[in-house]
Amino acid sequence: MTTNGNLRGRILEQARVLLLKEGYSAVSMRKIAKAVGCTPTSIYIYFDNKDALIHALIEEGMELLAVDLGSASKLDSAPRPRFRRICMAFLEFGIQNPEYFQIMFLLHPEKMERYPTDKYRRARRNLELFADILREIRGGSSFDTMLSATVLWSLLHGAISLHLAQRLDVGLPASTFIEQVVEHAETMLLSESS
Amino acid sequence: MTTNGNLRGRILEQARVLLLKEGYSAVSMRKIAKAVGCTPTSIYIYFDNKDALIHALIEEGMELLAVDLGSASKLDSAPRPRFRRICMAFLEFGIQNPEYFQIMFLLHPEKMERYPTDKYRRARRNLELFADILREIRGGSSFDTMLSATVLWSLLHGAISLHLAQRLDVGLPASTFIEQVVEHAETMLLSESS
DNA sequence: CCGTAAAGTTAACGTTGTTAACCAAAAAGT
DNA sequence: ACTTTTTGGTTAACAACGTTAACTTTACGG
Known part of the structure; x- marks a missing residue:
């Protein structure tokens, strides 16, 4: 809810960018995390696992x-x-x-x-x-x-x-x-x- | 050529068995190697990589x-x-x-x-x-x-x-x-x- | 019997998804 | 106002993955 935040949205956005730009194989939790500027673990706060994402x-x-x-x-x-x-x-x-x-x-x-x-x-x-x-x-x-x-x-x-x-x-x-x-x-x- | 051997054939056989029995996700070089009784590296003698297999x-x-x-x-x-x-x-x-x-x-x-x-x-x-x-x-x-x-x-x-x-x-x-x-x-x- | 080439092994690198343990900050309760 | 609990996030690690470099063993031709 904080103004910086909406991390969930940014994760999804970067995941989509990676998917469209570099293909499915490039979609890894770590790469998404790096692109979005957080740790891989944070993604698991918003998504149960990679499949859910x-x-x-x-x-x-x-x-x-x-x-x-x-x-x-x-x-x-x-x-x-x-x-x-x-x-x-x-x-x-x-x-x-x-x-x-x-x-x-x-x-x-x-x-x-x-x-x-x-x-x-x-x-x-x-x-x-x-x-x-x-x-x-x-x-x-x-x-x-x-x-x-x-x-x-x-x-x-x-x-x-x-x-x-x-x-x-x-x-x-x-x-x-x-x-x-x-x-x-x-x-x-x-x-x-x- | 040795009587025990035909390792290439056995690798393919076990890969197929694993594929049909446990699905594609179960087909890993290490599991095939274990099933066939050799090391993962040996597979690379007969197949360039997993894709080739x-x-x-x-x-x-x-x-x-x-x-x-x-x-x-x-x-x-x-x-x-x-x-x-x-x-x-x-x-x-x-x-x-x-x-x-x-x-x-x-x-x-x-x-x-x-x-x-x-x-x-x-x-x-x-x-x-x-x-x-x-x-x-x-x-x-x-x-x-x-x-x-x-x-x-x-x-x-x-x-x-x-x-x-x-x-x-x-x-x-x-x-x-x-x-x-x-x-x-x-x-x-x-x-x-x- | 020796040298060479092939067949296989050990150990490691870098990557993957996922989780346990911990920490900070904000929210809630009293 | 002080404490407690919840939320959001991190660090470090585990187990499994494909793959490779370096080494050892085996087989065979001369």
């Missing part, structure tokens, strides 16, 4: 993504171009913010599993945004649209991970790839019949 | 996947069920071998990027397997099919990662999910027109 960053990223998706969904009134725009926004978010995307969706691997699921409510809300558009465009039961939205989510998610992992053909420009992804996504949701 | 495991996994996909593609002569079967095989490989899948596709994050790309030739061959089927079913140029195969690859890849990351609705059974994924994959490749 990372988790706070994940929430930041979720917020950022939600903003991106939200503003993208307000640009078009017609559902079809809106759908395209939202898919694009998600793909571009992942490509433009690889570090955030990594900790948000690719990282959790081992210990993250026991983390509070309700903290991912924001992520769920993003998924529901896709489901809403699907329902608007092609109708269907709530269960079906949610299911399709999940599949769509998988497609977008996988496209970004493969791009970030540089597993795509080097001769394939990213722009045509993501365009094709959106194209396929559209055909996928258009002709849903089974 | 992991990379050898990745190749193992790629081989395993290739076998799965290959045998799946021989079960059906008709292209459509064969397509389904191969998608299923890939999805099931990821779900059944989470540790392998993790190091094969999800891990690379930071340093892996400078790794020899040609070592992923096996992965590319798997991709071409999908492209071949696409060409067989719906024709099209080599470029288009490869592009569609990449998108399909993204979908399958993303579906597995989300499942492994437990980002899917808890009420959604894995079996219906992967079934829906294959379903959507099928509609995606059937009505390609743009």
Whole structure:
């Protein structure tokens, strides 16, 4: 509360800076402490452990993504171009913010599993945004649209991970790839019949 | 060459055992050494560093996947069920071998990027397997099919990662999910027109 | 039998996440 | 106003990590 203070905020800020500037491997408690001008131990006053700190960053990223998706969904009134725009926004978010995307969706691997699921409510809300558009465009039961939205989510998610992992053909420009992804996504949701 | 020896093989074996039994975090040079009955330093005789060792495991996994996909593609002569079967095989490989899948596709994050790309030739061959089927079913140029195969690859890849990351609705059974994924994959490749 | 090269070991360096013990200053209680 | 408790922070250390330099042992060719 002191005027100097707000140490918690500064820790988060420097952690984010380190993450975005030098990648995930550079995010160590000691480096954050040095950047913020305190001791590594102090961080444990505000965060239970490194995972908790990372988790706070994940929430930041979720917020950022939600903003991106939200503003993208307000640009078009017609559902079809809106759908395209939202898919694009998600793909571009992942490509433009690889570090955030990594900790948000690719990282959790081992210990993250026991983390509070309700903290991912924001992520769920993003998924529901896709489901809403699907329902608007092609109708269907709530269960079906949610299911399709999940599949769509998988497609977008996988496209970004493969791009970030540089597993795509080097001769394939990213722009045509993501365009094709959106194209396929559209055909996928258009002709849903089974 | 001595009868006791083949230390390189034993290292790889124990690394794999540790990976599959206790997860990626348990794979440390020291633990492998202890499990195999040698010193950590000895590992560096056969592997440049930990990444190189992991990379050898990745190749193992790629081989395993290739076998799965290959045998799946021989079960059906008709292209459509064969397509389904191969998608299923890939999805099931990821779900059944989470540790392998993790190091094969999800891990690379930071340093892996400078790794020899040609070592992923096996992965590319798997991709071409999908492209071949696409060409067989719906024709099209080599470029288009490869592009569609990449998108399909993204979908399958993303579906597995989300499942492994437990980002899917808890009420959604894995079996219906992967079934829906294959379903959507099928509609995606059937009505390609743009 | 000797010299050389390969295979393995010991011991250490620097880094990591995390914790116990301690200290100072502010807040609260009486 | 004085004491007590809580809060915010530090120092020092532990155990584990990947990796390397220097040394020792083993095997083998001449």
